[in-house]
Amino acid sequence: MSEQRLRIAIQKSGRLSDGSFELLKSCGLTISRGRDKLYGRVQEMPIDILLLRDDDIPAFVADDACDIGIVGQNVFEEELLNETHEAPAQEVMRLGFARCRLMLAAPKEWTFDGASMLEGKRIATSYPALTRAWLEREGVNAKAVMMKGSVEVAPRLKIADAVCDIVSTGATLDANGLKPVSTVFASEAILIRNQNAFSPEKLVVFESLLKRINGVLTSKD
Numbered sequence: 194m195s196e197q198r199l200r201i202a203i204q205k206s207g208r209l210s211d212g213s214f215e216l217l218k219s220c221g222l223t224i225s226r227g228r229d230k231l232y233g234r235v236q237e238m239p240i241d242i243l244l245l246r247d248d249d250i251p252a253f254v255a256d257d258a259c260d261i262g263i264v265g266q267n268v269f270e271e272e273l274l275n276e277t278h279e280a281p282a283q284e285v286m287r288l289g290f291a292r293c294r295l296m297l298a299a300p301k302e303w304t305f306d307g308a309s310m311l312e313g314k315r316i317a318t319s320y321p322a323l324t325r326a327w328l329e330r331e332g333v334n335a336k337a338v339m340m341k342g343s344v345e346v347a348p349r350l351k352i353a354d355a356v357c358d359i360v361s362t363g364a365t366l367d368a369n370g371l372k373p374v375s376t377v378f379a380s381e382a383i384l385i386r387n388q389n390a391f392s393p394e395k396l397v398v399f400e401s402l403l404k405r406i407n408g409v410l411t412s413k414d
């Protein structure tokens with residue numbers, strides 16, 4: 194990869210990838226994908242695309258492996274709160290797609306009348322830092338326990354009393370005897386960038402891309 198080309202990290206496949214590809218397409222960019230499908234090249238501008246798991250995107254951008262990236266605010270903020278990087282990536286703008294909510298969900302039989310109900314309880318989540326930040330804001334002492342997947346089964350397995358998970362329809366929660374009771378974090382896709390100054394060549398490309406993205410977003414309003 195040439196040093197002069199702007200490197201963008203986007204999700205390889207998943208709930209962010211269609212929106213990310215569509216946005217770049219709406220900016221007038223044609224992406225040719227490499228045979229290994231981990232790498233793409235933009236025809237109209239000196240831009241390279243790296244296709245990654247969404248969880249890896251904040252670190253790739255922070256560590257300068259990529260200049261910019263598209264990721265969910267939920268994943269980005271969780272990483273920021275964990276202070277994994279001395280010089281973390283920076284949020285540039287909200288992109289208006291992949292909207293979702295991190296929600297606290299409790300057993301259906303609970304009559305939930307506020308966060309204080311969680312005092313002394315265990316909450317299973319893939320987002321312990323965001324969950325702890327919310328608990329702190331609510332002034333509640335509860336334990337957030339990390340689960341990478343199948344968070345919603347934790348109460349049935351008696352691993353936790355409640356969960357904090359990304360909710361779209363609520364069907365998965367319902368099937369596990371849970372109901373959403375409070376929004377912990379509202380998220381959407383965001384553009385992030387490495388915090389170092391770009392080279393003059395990259396800066397020109399970055400600014401031109403930002404202008405195009407802003408144009409696309411404003412035309413949607």
Ligand code: ATP
Pocket residue numbers: 204205206207208209245246247248264265266267268291292293359360361362380381382
């Ligand atoms: P990967 O294989 O890249 O690690 P993943 O399974 O962790 O993918 P996805 O389910 O594709 O992640 O979700 C990626 C991001 O999309 C989430 O972090 C969140 O920001 C957003 N998202 C999650 N669920 C929804 C939803 N139901 N609707 C819209 N956006 C969502």
Ligand code: ZN
Pocket residue numbers: 246247248
């Ligand atoms: Zn992921």
